[in-house]
Amino acid sequence: xxxxxxxxxxxxxxxxxxxxxxxATAYVSASYxxxxxxxxxxQGLEWMGWITTHNGETNYAQKFQxxxxxxxxxxxxxxYMELRNLTSDDTAVYYCALRVMGNYFDPWGQGTLVTVSx
Amino acid sequence: SYVLTQPPSVSxxxxxxARITCGGNTIGSKSLHWYQQKPGQxxxxxxxxxxxxxxxxxxxxSGSNSGNAATLTISRVEAGDxxxxxxxxxxxxxxxxxxxxGTKLTVL
Numbered sequence: 388x389x390x391x392x393x394x395x396x397x398x399x400x401x402x403x404x405x406x407x408x409x410x411a412t413a414y415v416s417a418s419y420x421x422x423x424x425x426x427x428x429x430q431g432l433e434w435m436g437w438i439t440t441h442n443g444e445t446n447y448a449q450k451f452q453x454x455x456x457x458x459x460x461x462x463x464x465x466x467y468m469e470l471r472n473l474t475s476d477d478t479a480v481y482y483c484a485l486r487v488m489g490n491y492f493d494p495w496g497q498g499t500l501v502t503v504s505x
Numbered sequence: 506s507y508v509l510t511q512p513p514s515v516s517x518x519x520x521x522x523a524r525i526t527c528g529g530n531t532i533g534s535k536s537l538h539w540y541q542q543k544p545g546q547x548x549x550x551x552x553x554x555x556x557x558x559x560x561x562x563x564x565x566x567s568g569s570n571s572g573n574a575a576t577l578t579i580s581r582v583e584a585g586d587x588x589x590x591x592x593x594x595x596x597x598x599x600x601x602x603x604x605x606x607g608t609k610l611t612v613l
Contacts, residue, residue, distance in 0.1 A: 422602065431607040432540075432548065432591055446600055482547055490595035490602065491538040493550040493559060 389413045391421075391485055393496035399503050404471045407499045409483035411464040419486040421466040423457065425479040426498075433479075437486055438466055473503045507596045509605035516611045523579040525608045527592030533571040535594040542607075543588045551590075552577060579610070587612045 394408040409421055420439035424432050436447035438457040445457050456469045466483060481499045484492035510528040517523040527537065537555050540548035550559050552568040555575065565580045579586055592605040 424604075432604045434602050434604065437601070448601065484548075489536065489554060491536075491550060491553045491593065492540075492548075492602075493553070495547040495549070498547050 389415050389485065389494065391483060391494050391496040393481075393483060393499045396500040397502070399473050399501065401474055401503060401505055403473050403503075404469060405473060405477070405501055406467055406469045407481050407483070407501070409466045409468070409496050411485060414464055415485060415487075419488060419490075420459065421457075421483050422486045422492060423468045424482045424484060424492075426482065427476075427479040430479075432482075435468070435481075440464065440466070473501075475503050477501065478503045506599065507594065507603050509592055509594065509603055511590075511592060511605040511608045513606070514609045514611065516613055517579075517582050518613045519582055519584060521582055523582050523586070523610055525577040525579075525590050525610065527575045527577070527605050528573055529575075529594065530573060532573055532575055532594065535570075537568070537570045537575040538593045539566075539568060539577045540591045540593065541586075541588045542591065548591065582610075582612055584612050586610060 390412045392410050422437040423435040435451050436457050438445045438459050440459050454471050459466045482495050484495040539552040541551045542548040551562050551566050555570040556568040567578045569576050589607045589609050591607045594603050596603050
């Protein structure tokens with residue numbers, strides 16, 4: 388059964404950039420690629436964007452456009468999410484999830500805790 | 506943009522039935538998915554396409570979707586079901602997912 392494994396926790400200073408990786412342990416033919424979702428402390432799920440694995444097409448949430456870049460390495464089934472110009476409001480757990488045909492998410496990565504603090 | 510509305514909290518006694526709703530305009534015309542998120546853990550898919558269960562999800566979990574509301578029903582609730590539950594649809598006009606605000610299920 389495929390799993391999604393993310394990179395480890397990070398602490399960043401305001402104004403810095405963040406890059407989180409996400410790897411599927413096997414190729415999933417019925418997958419559209421990865422989506423990134425974040426969750427601020429005590430809050431709900433916030434979609435950030437998606438990227439397809441077959442051609443690298445992206446769609447970013449309007450809130451993050453200009454500040455986020457998602458990329459993928461198809462040879463290693465790994466996706467990356469870069470977020471620039473961090474503020475304390477970006478403190479959150481960042482999840483990537485495999486987007487399955489049918490447009491739902493299964494499985495999810497374990498999450499990457501990002502703390503932005505001076 | 507499309508909005509999904511969930512009650513912030515639902516409480517139920519062990520062994521009883523919990524019903525968590527997710528409201529949206531003509532939501533019955535969309536495929537609706539549910540996720541369970543236990544404290545400190547990543548979300549897990551528990552229902553997809555309104556009423557289908559992934560392998561490994563107990564039969565106690567069921568879903569329905571009609572009109573302007575979808576419902577996640579958990580029968581014979583156990584202490585281990587205490588979690589936040591999120592509904593999700595796909596907004597094809599903007600080609601992105603929409604999540605409900607989440608419902609915290611408390612087992613009394």
